[in-house]
Amino acid sequence: MENTNLKKLHTVTLDASKCIGCGSCVKRCPTEAIRVRNGKASIIYDKCVACGECVRICKSLAKIPSYDKLEIINNYKYKIALIPPSFYGQFNNVANINYILTALKKIGFDFVFEVGIGAELVSQVTQKLVAAGRLKKPIISTACPAVLELINERFENLKPNLLPLLPPVDISAKLARERAITHHGVAESDIGVFFVSPCPAKVYSLKANKMVNSHYVDGVLSVAEVYMALMPIISKLHESKNLSEMGVLGLQWASSGGEAAGVMCEKYLAADGIENVIDILERLENGSMTDVEFVELNACISGCVGGVLNVENPFVAKARIRQLRKKFPAVGNTLAEIDKPLEYYLVERQLQTDGQSFDSDRQIAFEKLMEIQRIYQTLPQLDCGICGAPSCRAFCEDIVMGRIPADTPCPMVKGQKQ
Amino acid sequence: MQHIHLEYDVDGNNFVSAGQATENVKFCLKGLGINPQMIRRIAIAMYEGEINMVIHANGGKAIADIYMDKIVVQLVDTGEGIADINQAMQPGFSTATEDVRSLGFGAGMGLPNMRKYTDEFEIESTVGVGTHITMTVKF
Numbered sequence: 001m002e003n004t005n006l007k008k009l010h011t012v013t014l015d016a017s018k019c020i021g022c023g024s025c026v027k028r029c030p031t032e033a034i035r036v037r038n039g040k041a042s043i044i045y046d047k048c049v050a051c052g053e054c055v056r057i058c059k060s061l062a063k064i065p066s067y068d069k070l071e072i073i074n075n076y077k078y079k080i081a082l083i084p085p086s087f088y089g090q091f092n093n094v095a096n097i098n099y100i101l102t103a104l105k106k107i108g109f110d111f112v113f114e115v116g117i118g119a120e121l122v123s124q125v126t127q128k129l130v131a132a133g134r135l136k137k138p139i140i141s142t143a144c145p146a147v148l149e150l151i152n153e154r155f156e157n158l159k160p161n162l163l164p165l166l167p168p169v170d171i172s173a174k175l176a177r178e179r180a181i182t183h184h185g186v187a188e189s190d191i192g193v194f195f196v197s198p199c200p201a202k203v204y205s206l207k208a209n210k211m212v213n214s215h216y217v218d219g220v221l222s223v224a225e226v227y228m229a230l231m232p233i234i235s236k237l238h239e240s241k242n243l244s245e246m247g248v249l250g251l252q253w254a255s256s257g258g259e260a261a262g263v264m265c266e267k268y269l270a271a272d273g274i275e276n277v278i279d280i281l282e283r284l285e286n287g288s289m290t291d292v293e294f295v296e297l298n299a300c301i302s303g304c305v306g307g308v309l310n311v312e313n314p315f316v317a318k319a320r321i322r323q324l325r326k327k328f329p330a331v332g333n334t335l336a337e338i339d340k341p342l343e344y345y346l347v348e349r350q351l352q353t354d355g356q357s358f359d360s361d362r363q364i365a366f367e368k369l370m371e372i373q374r375i376y377q378t379l380p381q382l383d384c385g386i387c388g389a390p391s392c393r394a395f396c397e398d399i400v401m402g403r404i405p406a407d408t409p410c411p412m413v414k415g416q417k418q
Numbered sequence: 419m420q421h422i423h424l425e426y427d428v429d430g431n432n433f434v435s436a437g438q439a440t441e442n443v444k445f446c447l448k449g450l451g452i453n454p455q456m457i458r459r460i461a462i463a464m465y466e467g468e469i470n471m472v473i474h475a476n477g478g479k480a481i482a483d484i485y486m487d488k489i490v491v492q493l494v495d496t497g498e499g500i501a502d503i504n505q506a507m508q509p510g511f512s513t514a515t516e517d518v519r520s521l522g523f524g525a526g527m528g529l530p531n532m533r534k535y536t537d538e539f540e541i542e543s544t545v546g547v548g549t550h551i552t553m554t555v556k557f
Contacts, residue, residue: 156454157461282441285458286465287531357451365450366420366486372449373422393445 011050011066011204016040018062025054025063026390030274031150035398036388044403046354049149050201051274051299052308065200065309068219070229073108076192076218078184080176081109081226082169085116085246085254086198086304088324089317090227091234097327098240103233104226105243111180112243115195116250118172119143120332122165123249123262125345128335129163130265130294136160138269138284138292141259142347143167145205146299147277152351155281159353161295165345166211168253169195169202173216175338192218196226198307199300213348222309247332248325255318256303260296267291272298272306358401372396379410386411422446422484428468428493430477433521439480440465443491446484452557459535460489460555466528467493467551473518474498475549488537488556499545507533507541 021039033047034054041054041062055063073079081104088097104112122143129135140161142148151158173193180186195217197203203220205211252258256272269292271280277297283289300306305321306314358368375396382392387410389395398404424446426439440461447457464480471478475497483490500506507529514524533539538554 154448157458282437282444285444285461286437286440287458287462288437288465288469355451356448358449360451362451362486366422369446369449369484370420370422373424 010043010045011048011200012043012052012055013064013066014041014043015062015064018060020060020062022059023385023388024057024059026388027385028053028057029390030278031154032390032394034390035394035403037404047153049146049153049299050199050204051146051150052200053274055200055308065203065222067197067200067203067222067225067309068194070107070221070225072219073192073194073221077190078111078180078186078192079109080111080113080180080191080193082113082115082172082176082193082195082217084169084196084198084223084304085114085119085251085258085321086307086310086317087196087223088251089254089305089320090223090310090312091320094234096240097324098243099234099237100230101243102240103230103237105241106233106237107226107229109194110186111176111184113172113176113179114244114246114250115168115172116246116253117333118168118170118175118250119253119259119262120247120250121171121335121338122168122345123253123259124335125165125342126163126263126294129165130263135163138289138295139163140284141294141296142211143253143259143296144201144298144300144304145210146199146201146274147297148205148210148351149201150274150278150299151281152353154356155285156353156355157285158281159351161284164347166347167205168250169206170212170216171345174344177216194219194221196221196223198223198304198310200308201299202307209349210351211347211349223307224309224311227311244328245333246328248328248330249332251321251324251328254303254321255305256298257296258303260294263294265293268294268296270296270298272303273301274299358397368400371400375399378413380412382412384412419485422482424482424484426480428471428477428480430472430475432477433469433472436468436472437465439468439482443482443484443489446482447489450484456555456557460491463532463535463553463555464491464493466532467491467553470528471495471497473514473524478548486557488554491553491555493551493553494548495550496548499547499549500541500543501545503541503543 019040021036023036026034031047033044055065101112142163197220206217257270260268260270302314302318305317359365379392475495478495481492509530510526512524512526518524536553537556540552543549
């Protein structure tokens with residue numbers, strides 16, 4: 001995988017045979033990235049932030065999130081699974097989470113590493129950075145890749161406010177890889193590191209190497225698929241090995257508010273659900289939230305437990321995570337034990353913004369904007385979606401940007417004339 | 419001169435919808451590829467203006483005229499007007515009610531910030547008639 005800013009890596013694809021062109025996804029998409037063309041949904045990948053809302057809303061199950069099939073782990077001799085804290089919320093009646101980790105080893109993984117460990121470390125580094133007072137406030141978390149993409153594409157102004165730390169999954173991948181080499185004596189070339197992802201956004205972000213210079217993760221699997229592989233095994237397990245190493249601090253990252261609570265600053269805000277997130281970002285950009293120091297934003301309702309690749313209802317999973325708290329040690333992994341310099345946790349490369357301008361030449365962009373405004377005045381401004389675009393503004397933009405022929409009529413206006 | 423004219427009604431007593439005009443203007447400026455810091459200045463000033471009209475004037479009109487090299491934002495209301503503009507321009511001065519303050523507004527930084535973040539700032543107000551603010555930011 002090379003460093004890439006491209007959106008060619010399709011986050012979600014369409015099963016055209018299932019798509020009925022209902023337009024639900026067009027209306028639901030928070031970045032207006034979907035259109036219905038010739039009766040089928042089509043994604044403008046430049047606008048997609050991989051939030052997974054279209055997958056969630058599609059009744060026809062025509063939206064297929066991209067991820068790697070479980071079989072790919074067999075391409076590597078030594079297989080490492082990275083398990084997000086939200087994974088523990090997927091299982092009902094598991095007396096001991098070590099059964100889950102033990103079962104993961106039974107399905108072929110040699111080493112299971114909890115991403116909650118990376119999360120605990122990120123929390124502690126964040127605490128230090130906040131205490132040092134050198135970060136631009138309000139500090140915005142970088143853990144949710146859909147939010148990160150949204151900020152990068154639409155809220156460039158807020159980029160200086162981003163926490164300059166890698167997300168827990170990248171830290172965990174680095175640590176797990178190193179541990180396999182030093183503790184388990186594995187040759188680096190034999191190692192395959194696989195994240196079990198709750199969402200398509202993490203798949204996209206890890207594949208595109210959004211914040212790192214070299215890739216630490218070799219494949220991104222889906223929670224649902226790994227869950228299905230585990231179920232037959234887990235029910236037959238009679239004993240487990242003590243494999244869990246993380247503490248409560250890491251576990252609580254599974255749901256919204258958990259990261260912010262771990263920062264130990266009083267003035268924090270945690271918002272979840274992509275529309276709520278956008279509202280907060282607009283307000284932050286307008287400078288109207290001066291009394292907040294740390295902002296945690298999750299694109300999915302309830303946080304990572306709400307990811308669209310999960311199997312369990314977000315609220316059920318969140319409740320389970322809460323009940324699991326008492327089973328985890330209050331003090332987990334500490335920075336002192338891990339003993340890494342600050343640089344180890346820092347973002348390795350700055351996000352590249354494509355920008356939202358209609359044209360790199362301002363005169364041309366200006367003319368396009370004039371044309372958008374002119375066409376907009378001729379439309380009924382109902383945002384009815386019948387044309388296949390989510391709003392009248394998006395329809396104008398499609399014409400001006402050449403996505404549809406310039407003489408495309410508005411179906412509503414055409415109807416009135418006849 | 420060739421320009422884009424946008425006009426929005428700002429609904430009085432509705433804090434939730436305040437900011438919609440600002441959002442639309444931000445969309446246009448991002449489309450033009452205007453420097454993000456510049457957009458931020460305009461957004462802060464315009465949002466303050468919208469909020470002001472909600473708090474003090476039961477709403478009004480937000481008008482934006484976008485040119486190749488600048489944006490001119492006007493906020494026009496028919497509220498009670500400002501008796502002492504110099505006093506109103508002092509940082510920290512506010513006539514907002516306790517109700518509004520409890521929502522986190524009314525810190526007395528609205529007008530001072532609008533002047534601070536714009537290149538040109540004009541305010542005209544007549545008691546009993548209304549207030550007209552004109553702000554310009556040059557790209």
